[in-house]
Amino acid sequence: MSGSASGWQSLGRISRAEIDCERSLSCGQTFSWARLHDGSWIGVVGTAAYRITPEKEDYAIESLRGSRQALLDYFASSVDWTRVAHALPSDPVLASAWVAGQGIRILAQDPWEALASFLCSPVKPIPEIRRITWMLRAEWGRPIAGSRLCTFPAPEALASAPGEALLARRLGFRARSLQAVARLLAEDPDFFPRLGTQSTGEARAHLCELPGVGRKIADCVLLFGLGRYDAFPIDIWMERLLRKLYFAHRKEVSARRIAEFAAAHFGPYGGYAQQLLYFWYRRSAGRNPARELALSPEEEAQLGL
DNA sequence: AGCATTCCTCACAA
């Protein structure tokens, strides 16, 4: 692992007080990272691999073909997160989530990778989404020299993949929309750049025109892939949380009304509130996000780290 | 009153 023989390079350390990498990687926004048995995290950003090892006061960072700055950019380190937090409404629920989620960052992910990953997500638990997307990488991505980790496959790669092979990756009904979207984007490389010039609402509408993409997946892409911090993805967990804590379990309140409330209440940085709340609520429900992203011994052995 | 339209909810399959 250490030394230049393996190709991994040390990129120094990152202060725990600055960023909580573990929380940021396990609060539901990315499937590109996994935890190893020694407690370190391994993941791919673009064409680079990173390993983040928690220590007492900080994290040790190593990389293959990456840079310290690229990793800091991925953790959106130039955003003033305290300011973002101050722009959120002050309510008791959010106050608790803020305490529990200190150090959480919205990662600056690739929009295609976010879109394709969340197209794999319907009715799947997080560990399985992680496995499926890693299988897509292994089959159709490009290996990162010096490791057995792979980049996320480009739209063209998935567009031309045999349908049966996609289905064999345990994609089920998700294969159809994933491949259809891959083909559309392979033909339209300007798709994401175009969204950059549009309002969040317009961009959301265009995303929702893609097969298999509804409000939830569109909001995930907007928030995690396009840096639209006003997007507030509502999955089953968030709906339960909002219903319970902001609507006193009132059964007659529709999902639509809950979404309207969330947009109005949490405001232009609601996406950050969503991550804080999601992390806090799932933890209170007994979920262990880090464990959900742990590699099996077999998977870890296959990586040959 | 009858009719068209819109909106909402639910259930179900993929």
Added chain:
DNA sequence: ATTGTGAGGAATG
């Protein structure tokens, strides 16, 4: 732990 569709009913005008 999402989306797309279609049926059925209430509200709207």
